[in-house]
Amino acid sequence: MKDLRPIGGRRRWIFVLPLAGLAWLTSGCGVIGGKIASTSDPAGDQARLIWDLFMVPVWWLTVAVFILVTGWLLVNIVRFRRKPGDTRIPPQVHGHPRLEIAWTLIPAVILALIAIPSTRLIFQLNRDPGADTNALRVQVIGHQWWWEFRYPEYGIVTAGDLHLVVDRPVVLTITSQDVIHSFWPPRLAGKVDAVPGRENTMVFTPEEAGVFYGQCAELCGAQHAHMQFRVVVQTQQEFDAWVQKHRQPAPDPAPGTLAATGKELFEGPAGCAGCHSVNPTYDPSTPINKTLMVGPNLAYFAERQTLAAFLPNTVENLHQWIANSEQVKPYSIMAEKWWKIRAQQNQLLTDEQVNAIVEYLRSQQ
Structure with a gap:
């Protein structure tokens, strides 16, 4: 019969220590530095302040609590372990007033040490820089499943890419057209919910130029994971040229080109213009909760980082997105209200027609 006796003390540590070390190593994977969604490499003042708050006091309080609790636990395990042949019952301290007061007050003090600077920072982060500053003001509207960006100061509307200026404060007014989303550019700032019928605010200053990843951080439906965006932080001169x-x-x-044929298809038989506009401007007096178009504005589409809110903007991906939206991003409006209907009516575009529309959209740059 197999020996079912418990493993001896030394042999037990042979298994426990490697497992504990593996857990410690894997718990930090992808957290520190270099990842597109890493918060440990801040490139904006809000993200930096949040990271600093995490490091002091949260991180060091956590380290101190871990050392004290683990050390006290190990001392008691070693000092008060049962000796061979010892059958005595340890002293019972149930209901000990001093112990109960201590383990109630200590966590309360720890939470207060975290709550006070956290609350102060929350109010600091939500402070509007004021109308007398040069803050860039942008309206952010969440849709299932893409992001729309409006610049009332300039009368510009775009989607997918949020253009900002390095070292210039930005005030984002964030809302949603359908369900609750959450706007999160991890290296630049924290998270702010986009709630239908409500306007929330995010204030931060980008501190580095470059392209930064953004993601919806609130489960908002089947394609929540594919509701991404990019933040393009430019110099003031580059931003002015973009505007x-x-x-x-x-x-x-040009007339007679494949792109011209694509434009005719886009505005006519393909039905693209029913949901999409290629006009980069809009009336800046339009309320933030009024829908401009069903789908993203496609003006200057070729300069964007992504398409369908998550795919790299390449010719191959664009062709696949138009030819088979249902496979690329099922349950999206384009798949449900355009591709499926045309498939049911046996009116899907031919490869030549798709190529023409792709050429037209790639000419938008």
Whole structure:
């Protein structure tokens, strides 16, 4: 019969210590530095303040509590372990007033040490820089499943890419057109919910130029994981050039080209213009809760980092997205209200038609 006796003390540690070490190593994977969604490499003042709050006092309080609790536990395990042949019952301290007061007050003090600076920081982060500053003000509208960005100061509307200026404060007014979303650019700032019928605010200053990853952080439906965006942080000169460009009408393709054929399909038989606009401007007096178009604005589409809110903006991905939206992003409006209907009516676009529309959209730059 197999020996079912418990493993001896030394042999037990042979298994416990490697497992504990493995757990310790894997618990930190992907947390520190370098990842697109890492909060430990802040590139904005809000993200930096949140990270600093985590490191002091949260991190060091956690380390202190871990050392004290683990050390006290090990001391008691070693000092008060049962000796061979010892059958005595240890002293019972149930209902000991001093112990109960101590283990009630100590956690309360720890929580207070965390809550006080956290509350102070919450109010600091939500402070509007004021109308007399040069803060850039942008309206952010969440949709299932993409992000719309409006610049009332310039009358510009775009989607997918949020353009900001390095070292210039930004005030985002955030809402939703359908369900609750959560706007989160991890290296630049924290999370703010996008709630239908409510306007929430996020204030921060980008401290580095570059392209930064963003993600919806609130479960909002089947394609929640594919509700991404990019934040393009530019110099003031680059941003001014981008604004000047987007204040101009989107370019028309040369007559007789494949792109011109694509434009005709886009505005006519393909039905794309029923949901999408290629006009980069809008009336800035339009309320934030009023829908401009069903789908994202596609003006200057070719300059964007992504398409369908998550795919790299390449010719191959764009062709696949138009030809088979249901496979690329099921349950999206494009898949449900355009691709499926055309499939049921046996009116899906041919490869030549898709190529023409792709060429037209790629000419929008």
